Amino acid sequence: MSATTPQTDTGATPKQGSGITVEDLRVALPGRGGVDVVDDLDLVLHPGEVVGLVGESGSGKTTVGTALLGYTRAGAVIDHGKILYQDRDLLGLPWQEVRQLRGEEIAYVPQDPAAALNPAIRIGNQLVELLELRGIGTAESRLQGARDGLAEVGLPNNDEFLRRYAHQLSGGQVQRVALAMAFLPKPKALVLDEPTTGLDVTTQGMVLKTMGELCRSHGVAALYITHDLAVVANIADRVAVMYAGQVVELGEKETVFRHPSHPYTRALLDSIPHLSQARALSGIPGRTPAPGSRPGGCRFHDRCRHAVDRCAQTVPELVTVTPGHSARCLLVGEIGDWDISKGVVPDSDPKKARDPILAIEDLDVFYGRSKVVHGVTLDVAKAEVVALVGESGSGKTTISRCVGGLHKEWTGRIRFEGEDLPKGSRARTATDRKRIQYIFQNPYLSLNPRLTIEQIVKRPMELFGIASGKEATDRVVELLDQVALGPAVLGYQASRLSGGERQRVAIARALAAEPDLLVCDEITSALDVSVQGSIVSLLEDLRKSRGISMLFVTHNLALVRSIAARVQILNAGRVVEAGSVVEVMESPREDYTKRLLANSPRVD
Amino acid sequence: MTDAATLLDPDHAEPASVTTTRSRRARRGGAWAWVAWLLRRLGLAVLTLWLVSVLVFIATTALGDPVRAILGKDFNADKARAAQLTAQLNLDESLPQRYLHWLGGLFSGDLGTSIANQRPVSELIGPNVVNTLVLVLLSAIIMVPVAFGIAMISANYRRRKPDTFIQTVLLALAGLPEFVIGILLVAIFATTLSHVLPAVTIATPGGHPWDDPKTMVLPIATLVLAVSPYVSRIVRATLLEVLDSDYVELARLKGIPERVVMRKHALLNAIVPGIQVVALQLAWLAGGVVIVEAVFNYPGIGFQLVDSVRNHDVPMVQALAMIIAAVYVVVNLVADLLSILLTPRARTAISS
Structure with a gap:
């Protein structure tokens, strides 16, 4: 049995495992010329310890997770490396014995368990x-x-x-x-693959707590895979940051969050919002390279703001920064210190004069006979972002759909610049429809897969008679430029774009109508944090330069702090607390708000 | 875990007592919901059959003059026969009266009298209905396990050689008309190559084809070969989809042996589309065995239907059409019921 970690301090005598050691793991795709999905990966999981494996989509983190059970998805194979469990190499065992270990010794908690339990x-x-x-x-x-x-x-x-x-x-x-x-089956090691994605914060808080307790009391070595740094900050003992199939930074949680040494880790930390203070969020330029298109030299060099010439030529090794903390960067120690308060901006001023553009009064919404929203009253001022926050089923999306004219079963008043809006979008005037634009949660579903990006963005201009022909094409290029997409995507179909790029197209489409109010329905929840950062900074620019108002639906309170001026906390179809973001988040009055705040994972 | 109670989350965990009383109430309500569902489906089935009866009636007697159609060239020559037919088919009554007369007969089991040989229709078609049902049922009993088995083997070897081979053979079989399969089987087993099996069914009056079980082999083999490719391909496609699902991946990661994964986790979720396609094929068999019955001279309803149409035997055609429609309706009803019973989501949706 290896060393006991300080975390196993519960009174009961925990069942001790020996943990898992991964040595020089490489997973490749033989069907595509043997390009690697995961490369040069070393990782030690001690008993009773939770290691957070963080990375954006496409970084290979799930592949690492299943490899610990000797499993790869169709098309991928474990090329070489060792996965040592109780001094035996899992990869050298006959498959019957590997299967015997699965579940009983090493267990797996899946991403999206709703799909992973047999119906x-x-x-x-x-x-x-x-x-x-x-x-x-x-x-x-x-x-x-x-x-x-x-x-x-x-x-x-x-x-x-x-x-x-x-x-x-x-x-x-x-x-x-x-x-x-x-x-x-009382396993001794556990792989948890984003097990809280899509859960409400209170449920997430509860699941994380349960998991941590179980791991520590049973002496289980756990690998917690996630894209959410804030979650890692709450539950992990050590953190491994993955980029493009490699671990780029590894260390104790406190060290990695206080003194991140790899530019990628820093960029990730810069892109996440804080609960305690508004921040100017920034994204990471470019996108995570897929297996096969990863650049030579340092895999991050083409997106790195510190990159120098040798980064493109020399492949960096994982080097020790301080004992127990290592980073895969040639410039370790040369790029200065990192400051958590970088990017902090003043909270929006609660006393600023407001000129309402949208006023919702006493809104009741029904689905058939059941009433789902009860007497909601709120308003949105010009050039202001109002956040609608709540857990699933709180009615936040329902309200935004009523504003957008997508749901017709409601009573009460919705006024836009003093005029009552009819219920359905068909009953509204073209001007109203033009001035209120809706951006959907899932950019994978909201863009017509058969149309080119140019056609998608042009459509509102033609529909509302804003521009046509050559002029419209020029406007499309201009809009795409505003959302940081080049003219190269004009002829693409949505399937060639990443999630973040698709959401930018959806924003460009909404902007094409020259709206005065954007209804943003969880528009960043399907995206990686770095992409969320760049989308949020884009929206903030638009608000300032064009004076667009936004109704911003989200479940992420930290995000609210950075983007919104006012917030409405919803619970079960009722507004439980409303006010300026600073007031509500600094001194919440309602228990429900307090509970949401307490359960929100945070890095600050 | 001494602090388990503190983990109880008020929003999500319900006290045990609440859930049990609720479920007891739900279970009582559930039984009624099932009865209501079944009654509604039976009502719809009856409605369907009624619509079919209207269409059958219109198609066979209401359009044109059935007597002229039956007698053809003899219509002008044989006035007495024409008058007799008019009386037998109640053609002197008005259309609605005739329809009600016929419908009443259907309900009381009186299917009319055959024009061709002047015997009660029920007596004529009774044995043939049984013969066809036996043929179809035996084919189904053999076809379902064969088709599912092949699908499972194929899915297990997905996109490898055995799978490619099976899929090629299945596609070829699906592309062959069933009479070609029948003729090939006859050539191989009964005439040209060997004589192990009889080529045709010799119907003895009052007897059944299965009195000589050997005569059943080739008709059943033909039907199985004609129908299983469809079923097999659909089940394989569904299985492949299910095998790619997260819950199958989790079962594998849980350390469940592959054969249990296939049998329990995958098949259970792939069976419903299988049932639907089996039902469609069975219903097709009931009415569409004409050609197979003709090839093997098998005394079933398909054979009889062709005969009756050729003879313009209106009462026979009407009765056979209604029987085939009834088989369709019943088979589909059973398939829907099975699908719902095997899909927990649908099942619980009814009882709640």
Whole structure:
């Protein structure tokens, strides 16, 4: 047994594993000329320790996670390297023995558990399935184990619950079932692949807490994979930052967050919003390179603001910065210190005079016979961003859809520059429709896949008679330039663009109509933090230069602090607290707001 | 974990007592919901059959003069026969009266009298209906496991040699008209190459084809070969989709052996589209075995339908059309019921 980590200090005698050691792992795609997905990866997971593996989409973090169980998705193979578990190399074992280790010794908690629980098998049966197949315990002991496991994660454990199917549970419940399922065979190592994506902050806080407790009390070595630095800051003991298939920085959590040494880590930290203070967020130029198109030399050099000539030629090794802290950068120690308060800007002034452009009065919204929004009143001033914040089901998107004319079953008044807006968009005048533009949450679904980007952005101009022909094309180029996309994308279809680029196109499309009000429905929640940073800074520029007002729907309170002037906290279809962002976040009056703030993961 | 209770989240975890009372109430409500669902579906089935009866009636007797159609050239020559037919088909009554007369007969089991040989229709078609149902059922019993088995093997070897081979063969079979398959089988097993099996069914009066089980082999083999490729391809496609799903990946990462993954995690979720396509094929078999029955001289309803149409035997055609429609409706109803029972989401949607 290896050294006990200081974190295992619970009173019970924890079951100790030996952790997992990954040595020089390389995962490649043989079908594409053997390009690597993951390369030169060394990582040690100590028992009772949570290691956060952070990276943007396409960085190879999930591949690392499944490789720890000797598994790769179709098309990828583990090229070389060792995965040492109890002094045995997992990759050298016959597959029957590897399968034997899975679940029982090394368990996996999936991303999106709603999709990862079998829809045709009852929760209770899925929980005990592995034990049953391996013949561990008796039927009664297995059932009791399942009940205890559910209690541990704070779920009901009666027969009725065990007989449920995945679709009969809420997102948070499904997540916790997946967690209980992974813990049931008492594994000694755990891989958690973004297990809280898509959960509300209070549920997320609860799941993270449960997970941390379980890992530490059972002496489990855990790898927590996520793109969310704020989550890592809350639960991990050590952090590994991944970029383009390699670990670029590795160290104790405090060290990595206080003294990030790799420019990529710094750029990531610069792009995330803080709860305590508004920030001018910045993105990282360019996009994460896919396997096969990763540049030579330092893989980050083409996006790095510190890059010098030799970065393009020399492949950097992971070098030790301080004991236990290493970074893969040629310029370690040469790029100066990092300051967390960089980018801090003053909060928007709560006493600024307001000239309302949109006023919602006593809005009740219905879906069929059920009333989902109850008497909401709020307004948005010119050149102001008002955030609608709430958990899923709070009615925030419903309200924004009513404003956009996409949902017609409502009563009350929605006034735009003093004029009452009709309910559906069909009943509204062309001017109203032009002046209020809606940007959707998922840029993968909101752009017509058959049209070119030029056609997509041009469409509102033709529709509202703003421009046509050559003039319109020029305007499209201009708009794309504003959202930091080059004219090269004009002839592309949306499928060739990344998520962030698609969302920029969606913003350009909305801007093409020359709107006065943008309704932004969770527009950054499907995007990486660095992309979110650049989208937010783009919106802020637009607000300042064009005086556009925005109704900004989000569940992320930290983001609200950086983007909005006013905030409306929604719970179950009612506004529970409203006011300027500074007041609400500095001195919340309502318990609900306090709870949201307390559960929001934070890095500051 | 002594602090488990503190982890209880008030928003998401319900006290056990609340959930159980709620579920008990839901279960009682559930039974009624099922009855209501079934009644509604039965009502729709009856409605469908009624619509079919109207169409069948219009197509067979209301358009044009059935007597003229039956007698053809003899219509002007044989006035007595024409009058007798007019009386037998109640052509002197008004159209609605005739329809109601016929519909009433359907309900009371009186299907009319065959024009061709002046015997009650029910007596004539009874044995053939049984013969066809036996043929179709036996084919189905063999076809379903064969098709699912092939699909599973194929999906297991996805895009590797065995899969490519199976898919090529299936596509070729699906492309062959069933009479070609029938003729090939006859040539191989009954005539040109060997004589292990009889080529045709010799119908003995009062007897059934399965009195000599050997005669059933080739018709059943033909139907199985004609139908399984479709079923197999659909099930394989669904299986492949399911095998790519997150829950199958999780099952593998959980350390579940591959055969259990396939049998339990994958097949359970791929079975519903399979049921739907099996139902469609069965319904098609019920009415569409004409050619197979003709090739093997099998005394079933398809064979009889062709005969009756040729003879302009209106009451026979009407009765057979209604039986085929009824088989369609029943098979689809059963398939829908099975699909719902096997899809937890749909099942729980009904009872809640």
